[in-house]
Amino acid sequence: MTHTLTVLVENTPGVLARVAGLFSRRGFNIDSLAVGRSEDPGVSRMTIVVEGDDQILEQVTKQLHKLVDVIKITDVSRDDFVDRELVMIKVKTETSTRAEIMQLVDIFRARIVDVGPKTLTIEVTGYESKINAFEKSLRPFGIMEMVRTGKVAMLRGFKSTTIDESQKKEDVY
Amino acid sequence: MEITVAEALVRCLEQENVELVFGYPGGAILPVYDALCNSVIKHVLVRHEQGAAHAADGYARMTGRVGVCLATSGPGATNLVTGIANAYMDSVPMVLITGQVSASQIGTDAFQEVDITGITIPVTKHNYLVKDPNQLPQIIRKAFHIASTGRPGPVLIDLPKDVAQAKIKFTYPKNIHLPGYRPTYKGHRAMVSQAGKIIMESNRPVIYAGGGVRIADAAPELRELAETISAPVTNTLMGLGCFPGEHPLFLGMLGLHGTRYANLAVTECDCLIAVGARFDDRVVARIDGFAPGAKIIHIDIDPAEISKNMRADLPIVGDVKRVLEALLPLLKKKKNTEWMARVQAWKKEYPLNYRIDGTLKPQLIIEKIYELTGGDVVVVTDVGQHQMWAAQYYKYKEPRSFITSGGLGTMGFGLPAAIGAQMGAPGQKIILITGDGSIQMTLQELGTAMEQKLPLKIFVMNNRQLGMVRQLQEFYCDKRYIAVNFQYDLDFAALGRVYGMAGYTIETPEQLAEMLPEILAANRPVMVNCLINGEENVLPMVLAGANIGEAID
Numbered sequence: 173m174t175h176t177l178t179v180l181v182e183n184t185p186g187v188l189a190r191v192a193g194l195f196s197r198r199g200f201n202i203d204s205l206a207v208g209r210s211e212d213p214g215v216s217r218m219t220i221v222v223e224g225d226d227q228i229l230e231q232v233t234k235q236l237h238k239l240v241d242v243i244k245i246t247d248v249s250r251d252d253f254v255d256r257e258l259v260m261i262k263v264k265t266e267t268s269t270r271a272e273i274m275q276l277v278d279i280f281r282a283r284i285v286d287v288g289p290k291t292l293t294i295e296v297t298g299y300e301s302k303i304n305a306f307e308k309s310l311r312p313f314g315i316m317e318m319v320r321t322g323k324v325a326m327l328r329g330f331k332s333t334t335i336d337e338s339q340k341k342e343d344v345y
Numbered sequence: 346m347e348i349t350v351a352e353a354l355v356r357c358l359e360q361e362n363v364e365l366v367f368g369y370p371g372g373a374i375l376p377v378y379d380a381l382c383n384s385v386i387k388h389v390l391v392r393h394e395q396g397a398a399h400a401a402d403g404y405a406r407m408t409g410r411v412g413v414c415l416a417t418s419g420p421g422a423t424n425l426v427t428g429i430a431n432a433y434m435d436s437v438p439m440v441l442i443t444g445q446v447s448a449s450q451i452g453t454d455a456f457q458e459v460d461i462t463g464i465t466i467p468v469t470k471h472n473y474l475v476k477d478p479n480q481l482p483q484i485i486r487k488a489f490h491i492a493s494t495g496r497p498g499p500v501l502i503d504l505p506k507d508v509a510q511a512k513i514k515f516t517y518p519k520n521i522h523l524p525g526y527r528p529t530y531k532g533h534r535a536m537v538s539q540a541g542k543i544i545m546e547s548n549r550p551v552i553y554a555g556g557g558v559r560i561a562d563a564a565p566e567l568r569e570l571a572e573t574i575s576a577p578v579t580n581t582l583m584g585l586g587c588f589p590g591e592h593p594l595f596l597g598m599l600g601l602h603g604t605r606y607a608n609l610a611v612t613e614c615d616c617l618i619a620v621g622a623r624f625d626d627r628v629v630a631r632i633d634g635f636a637p638g639a640k641i642i643h644i645d646i647d648p649a650e651i652s653k654n655m656r657a658d659l660p661i662v663g664d665v666k667r668v669l670e671a672l673l674p675l676l677k678k679k680k681n682t683e684w685m686a687r688v689q690a691w692k693k694e695y696p697l698n699y700r701i702d703g704t705l706k707p708q709l710i711i712e713k714i715y716e717l718t719g720g721d722v723v724v725v726t727d728v729g730q731h732q733m734w735a736a737q738y739y740k741y742k743e744p745r746s747f748i749t750s751g752g753l754g755t756m757g758f759g760l761p762a763a764i765g766a767q768m769g770a771p772g773q774k775i776i777l778i779t780g781d782g783s784i785q786m787t788l789q790e791l792g793t794a795m796e797q798k799l800p801l802k803i804f805v806m807n808n809r810q811l812g813m814v815r816q817l818q819e820f821y822c823d824k825r826y827i828a829v830n831f832q833y834d835l836d837f838a839a840l841g842r843v844y845g846m847a848g849y850t851i852e853t854p855e856q857l858a859e860m861l862p863e864i865l866a867a868n869r870p871v872m873v874n875c876l877i878n879g880e881e882n883v884l885p886m887v888l889a890g891a892n893i894g895e896a897i898d
Contacts (some may be wrong), residue, residue: 234651
């Protein structure tokens with residue numbers, strides 16, 4: 173069973189090493205990890221896809237929570253959510269195949285981002301199975317290289333995974 | 346007025362009421378030591394940074410306050426690592442400050458540069474590399490807060506030399522912002538009341554109490570719980586002292602070297618109340634054989650401990666003291682007469698024992714120390730057979746009367762920890778029980794102990810070998826002994842005298858009876874070379890793969 177976690181972390185140096193290190197040393201597997209800025213400049217947002225049963229997920233979540241830099245964790249896959257990946261594929265072309273490839277680009281609603289004398293570089297976003305299908309259909313033409321981001325995900329509708337008001341206040345101890 | 350970051354650091358430590366720090370100077374930490382010249386904070390110079398970390402650890406365990414360490418960059422910092430890991434495993438509050446090469450040199454493999462924040466991520470509760478001089482006061486404030494609250498643990502602060510020399514306007518922050526750090530103290534009400542119900546419905550309850558009881562200062566509540574519901578209490582190694590050792594409900598330690606009756610009670614109970622304990626593999630042995638018929642109530646401040654090793658039927662996350670305070674009013678007096686009779690019968694049938702054969706037995710030494718001190722001393726141990734005997738044969742009265750390395754099992758912990766404990770409680774009689782293997786790992790700290798004029802009583806259980814490993818080889822390697830015998834017979838009494846201590850050698854039970862009163866009454870540091878029987882094993886013992894109820898003895 174895969175789970176997609178949205179993890180809000182303080183934007184501090186080393187936070188990625190802390191999170192990634194936690195997964196490896198506790199023996200949890202990361203399927204994919206994407207990290208970038210969120211709507212709040214002090215907060216980065218990670219989307220982590222993990223494989224495991226409920227018990228493993230419970231441990232992953234609890235161990236992540238123990239990291240001081242981790243502010244909030246949401247398992248968006250327990251709810252209605254959308255997820256996307258972006259991929260760039262550099263594919264070999266010949267005059268005879270160019271048209272066919274461009275047709276595939278159309279069908280998959282991909283975009284050509286670079287044209288070379290013997291190559292096309294194509295960008296496509298979408299959910300995982302679409303990207304897999306696109307990659308498969310281009311394979312016969314010869315994929316020179318491919319780069320794929322980790323998944324990013326978001327809850328559907330009015331629900332969000334932002335920080336609670338209570339967590340924004342300064343604490344007095 | 347502007348002051349340097351190093352001066353600000355010292356001011357911060359003063360604000361945190363730090364009275365002493367353990368450390369070892371060096372190049373990158375030079376500015377901090379320079380600033381320390383003008384402070385009321387006492388600096389204890391150790392002989393190796395590992396000693397500083399263990400001493401700060403022992404100090405923290407003794408006093409309940411945050412232990413503080415200073416070390417330089419590179420080897421100074423890496424030498425702390427074992428001590429940090431040790432504190433992390435046993436949830437000891439510590440703040441460690443390491444010097445670092447100048448910020449501009451970081452990443453260049455500069456002289457004595459090491460990425461200590463990277464190295465210590467897995468063994469610290471949190472750590473910081475100070476890059477912005479103005480952040481230092483905030484960071485120190487956060488470090489002390491994180492180290493000492495929730496489930497305590499070590500926090501490391503790495504301070505580059507040029508940052509330490511930079512000038513800032515100093516104010517110590519009142520407020521700090523840690524959005525990702527909110528320990529839960531109060532137990533969930535519905536969970537607590539359900540726990541009350543389960544406990545009242547149980548007929549064969551057992552309380553399994555760990556180090557969390559000591560940390561939360563919950564010994565009185567624990568005792569009230571046990572007496573109210575007539576539940577026998579077993580302690581983990583870390584929990585010893587949280588329940589009076591002479592109390593009729595006390596079962597001693599459980600686990601791989603626990604008492605038979607504690608392990609049997611856990612095996613047969615119908616309700617196991619785990620209080621501030623973490624179902625460590627040395628306690629549980631085979632998971633499916635641990636309290637198989639019991640409803641498990643697990644009270645712990647760290648949510649990640651719940652259902653990590655064993656599924657809890659009823660989890661309560663919170664401060665052990667506050668949870669017990671909430672739970673107690675829900676309970677009524679109960680007797681469990683039949684169960685108590687069974688437990689008492691096990692105690693009679695399977696007492697801890699050892700063969701008396703005229704040789705000097707380590708168990709006897711511990712028993713005699715207990716007899717003569719009445720349990721009014723603090724016992725510090727190292728790691729190995731002597732540690733288990735000290736856990737089994739001494740009856741601890743008070744929560745902070747037993748200091749030992751549990752989770753990490755660090756040989757070499759004892760001597761520096763005893764130094765730290767003694768520095769934290771100057772009037773307290775401290776007895777270090779160690780082995781000839783363990784003490785030789787941090788022997789250099791005898792210099793520190795003498796310099797600080799600490800009247801430590803050190804008992805070296807000298808069997809001329811690594812007894813615990815020998816025991817493992819006896820059971821698991823068909824007695825193929827390798828690398829466990831010390832061929833050179835070191836005279837620890839003479840060694841003690843070299844350092845200016847009184848040195849004694851005890852070889853027979855008669856000598857023990859004769860010399861022990863004098864040794865314990867001495868006002869000066871004493872090193873006792875106890876030439877114990879080398880064949881002795883720690884028993885009972887649960888063999889690998891067995892249930893805890895199936896110990897051999």
